[in-house]
Amino acid sequence: MRLRKKPWIEEAMQDLKGEYVLMHDLENYKGRWQELFPGKRLCLEIGCGKGRFIIGMAELHPEKAFIGVETQHDIAYYPGKTAKENKMDNIKVICANAEHMEDWFEPGEIKELYLNFSDPWPKARHAKRRLTHRNFLAKYQRLLGKGGHLRFKTDNRALFDFSVEEFKEFGLEIIALSYDLHNSDYDNEVQTEYERKFSSLGTPINFCEVVF
Ligand SMILES: C[S@@+](CC[C@H](N)C(=O)[O-])C[C@H]1O[C@@H](n2cnc3c(N)ncnc32)[C@H](O)[C@@H]1O
Known part of the structure; x- marks a missing residue:
């Protein structure tokens, strides 16, 4: 943005x-x-x-x-x-x-983590900048501790597919997954700015929830 x-x-x-x-x-x-x-x-x-x-x-x-x-x-x-x-x-x-989040939080201090419409960084050479790259997942694991939840929404299918692969490779348990959140049974209590923009254009919203 x-x-x-x-x-x-x-x-x-x-x-x-x-x-x-x-x-x-x-x-x-x-x-x-x-x-x-x-x-x-x-x-x-x-x-x-x-x-x-x-x-x-x-x-x-x-x-x-x-x-x-x-x-x-x-x-x-x-x-x-x-x-x-x-x-x-x-x-x-x-x-x-x-x-730098590990300078600000003790391990286990955060219970729920949300990534909404994260920047996609489409070029392969920028993959490490994606907030769902395994290097970030390792930080989130320390931040959340065992049993912490990460919820991720995006309009970007390429980023979503990359992210789901990263979650699996990292050994996270996927407890929810949808390629069309707004037409699914999953709760979606609040839509973000980007979510409103993309869904009004007819773009389906991808959603995944994992447990560390
Ligand atoms: C595409 S926007 C989505 C904003 C909002 N989550 C939504 O769904 O409407 C992504 C936002 O993440 C911020 N951002 C990207 N990388 C970040 C980072 N490493 N630390 C903090 N903010 C970041 C950007 O500045 C931008 O405002």
């Missing part, structure tokens, strides 16, 4: 930083996320974009807390702003590259 640079966002971010949008000293939060969200089950979305998914899920599930990771400042601003306007106590946005 690319947005035209909006200079006012840097200034507006000052209001959100440290409260709803975290971008500095992230290693200080390691092992302390539960203190920020007492009694709530910790869920993470990597590449949360403008946050339609985490905001919607946080509203539906007050018993859970949703942490979104978004590398682009101009985009991370939006979920932070919505969370602040609605005084939500179960949302935080980390504005940073998820590659």
Whole structure:
């Protein structure tokens, strides 16, 4: 997702930083996320974009807390702003590259992981950048610990096929799989921005859930 640079966002971010949008000293939060969200089950979305998914899920599930990771400042601003306007106590946005997530979380600290419409990186030489590449799966395994769930949605069939192969090769148990989520029996509580865009164009949405 690319947005035209909006200079006012840097200034507006000052209001959100440290409260709803975290971008500095992230290693200080390691092992302390539960203190920020007492009694709530910790869920993470990597590449949360403008946050339609985490905001919607946080509203539906007050018993859970949703942490979104978004590398682009101009985009991370939006979920932070919505969370602040609605005084939500179960949302935080980390504005940073998820590659470094093991510096921010203790092993086993996250219980549910969501990857929604991740960048496909179609060229074979960029396969390692795909968020479902086995190198990332190894990080998620440490992050989630045994029994953690990963839920993945995408419009991109090539990325989906690659991802399912990676899940199998990694030895993960596939507990749900659909090549047309919206016409399946699986729950789909909140549609993401990209999901709404692609499904309105008639593109089927692929979905897979695995257990570590
Ligand atoms: C295609 S968009 C999908 C946004 C949203 N999940 C949705 O479904 O509408 C992918 C987003 O992931 C972000 N992203 C990609 N790689 C990332 C990474 N390594 N760490 C954090 N964010 C990342 C991009 O900046 C972009 O906003």
